[in-house]
Amino acid sequence: GAGVSQSPSNKVTEKGKDVELRCDPISGHTALYWYRQSLGQGLEFLIYFQGNSAPDKSGLPSDRFSAERTGGSVSTLTIQRTQQEDSAVYLCASTPWGASYEQYFGPGTRLTVT
Amino acid sequence: QQPVQSPQAVILREGEDAVINCSSSKALYSVHWYRQKHGEAPVFLMILLKGGEQKGHEKISASFNEKKQQSSLYLTASQLSYSGTYFCGTETDPGGYQKVTFGTGTKLQVIP
Numbered sequence: 436g437a438g439v440s441q442s443p444s445n446k447v448t449e450k451g452k453d454v455e456l457r458c459d460p461i462s463g464h465t466a467l468y469w470y471r472q473s474l475g476q477g478l479e480f481l482i483y484f485q486g487n488s489a490p491d492k493s494g495l496p497s498d499r500f501s502a503e504r505t506g507g508s509v510s511t512l513t514i515q516r517t518q519q520e521d522s523a524v525y526l527c528a529s530t531p532w533g534a535s536y537e538q539y540f541g542p543g544t545r546l547t548v549t
Numbered sequence: 550q551q552p553v554q555s556p557q558a559v560i561l562r563e564g565e566d567a568v569i570n571c572s573s574s575k576a577l578y579s580v581h582w583y584r585q586k587h588g589e590a591p592v593f594l595m596i597l598l599k600g601g602e603q604k605g606h607e608k609i610s611a612s613f614n615e616k617k618q619q620s621s622l623y624l625t626a627s628q629l630s631y632s633g634t635y636f637c638g639t640e641t642d643p644g645g646y647q648k649v650t651f652g653t654g655t656k657l658q659v660i661p
Contacts, residue, residue, distance in 0.1 A: 468648070477653040478591070478636060491648055526590060538581070538638075538649065540590035 437461065439541035441527050447547045448517055456512045456544045460529030468538065469502055469512050470526045478526070484510065486532075517548045550575050552639045554652040561627045561659045569655045571637030572619040580613050580620040581638035581649055584631075591636060594622075627659045 440459045448454050460467050469481040480494035484504045495501070499517075504510040514521055524545050528538040552573045561567055571580060579598045583591040597613035597620060608625045624631055634656050638649040 470651075478651040480648065480650060483648040537593040537596065538583075538591075540592075542590055 439527060439529055439539050441525075441541040441544050443544060444542065445545045445547075447549060450519060450548055451516055453513065453515045454517055454546065456514075456525050456546070458510045458512070458527030458529075458541060460508065460510070460527070461539055462508075463531070464529035464539070465507065465532050466530040466536075467504060467510050468528045468530075469510070470528065471496075471523045472526060472543075473523045481512070481525075514546075517546075519548045522546055522548045550641070551650055552637055552652040554635075554637055554655050556655060557653070558656040559658070561624075561631075561657065563629060563659055563661055564626050567624045567627060567657060569622040569624075569635050569637075569657070570619060571621070571639070571652055572617070573639050573641070575618065575641045577613070577615065577618050577620075577639050578642055579640040579649075580611070581640075582611055582620075582622050583636045583638065583651075584633045585636065585654075586633040594635075624657070627657075629659050629661065632657060632659045 442457045465486045467484045471479045471481055482502045483491040499515045502512045524543040526543045527541045530536040530538050552571050555570045559567055579596055581596050582594040584594055585591040595611055597611055599615055611622045613620045634654045636651045636654045638651045640649050
């Protein structure tokens with residue numbers, strides 16, 4: 436079946452512009468994570484959606500970052516007024532339910548802020 | 550609370566064994582292990598649940614010591630394909646809403 440998809444795969448933007456990154460999770464998966472991975476670094480947690488519960492936004496680095504998940508499926512991560520330090524690979528992962536399940540990762544979006 | 554992984558990096562020759570450790574300052578409910586190859590997304594290896602058995606797949610296995618709040622990943626008779634960065638992820642409470650927190654990773658390089 437189809438895996439997690441993300442778009443665009445690459446995004447180059449100028450400093451100060453807004454960007455939207457999209458994640459399509461596996462159908463039926465209720466939980467969705469966003470992570471940021473800077474070059475050669477670990478998986479930095481950003482935000483976690485679980486069903487209809489309020490999202491866990493504790494990992495968002497600033498108020499320039501926001502995310503939504505519409506209809507319990509597709510999610511969009513928005514970064515406003517991008518800065519060079521926002522350059523990274525943004526990974527999305529989904530799981531059937533909660534934390535005790537395998538996370539299925541998408542291929543990521545490589546964001547470069549010039 | 551981010552788990553701590555050790556070592557940060559290791560270089561092995563083909564056929565050698567390695568152990569990667571993951572420890573937490575909080576009681577653990579589950580531990581997840583993933584491997585990420587350069588330029589690719591992380592791939593699931595295994596999950597160990599509290600009260601569960603040691604798990605293994607071919608020459609990669611893991612243990613979970615609830616008392617010590619740590620897990621270890623064992624790679625035996627390493628192959629070139631084992632190269633990559635290994636991440637452990639921990640869940641500190643049961644329940645559907647708890648998120649997994651990943652460690653900083655262990656870079657493993659297997660050389661001929």
